[in-house]
Amino acid sequence: MAKISVDKDLCIGCGSCIALDADTFDFGDDGLAEAKNNEVTEATKEAASSCPTDAITIEEEN
Secondary structure, eight states: OOEEEEOTTTOOOOOHHHHHOTTTEEEOTTSSEEESOOOOOHHHHHHHHHOTTOOEEEEOOO
């Protein structure tokens, strides 16, 4: 299983990850993005690569 994390120090709350993958990302109470689960799909990968501040990390476990 993978681990998806959002670095709150880098996230600016622009919402691009949520627009690309609302099944995985949502806004937290702090107005910044957070991962709702650790299911990695193509949309999740696209959201991570599209993050303007590179705040999203996907750690694949082998």
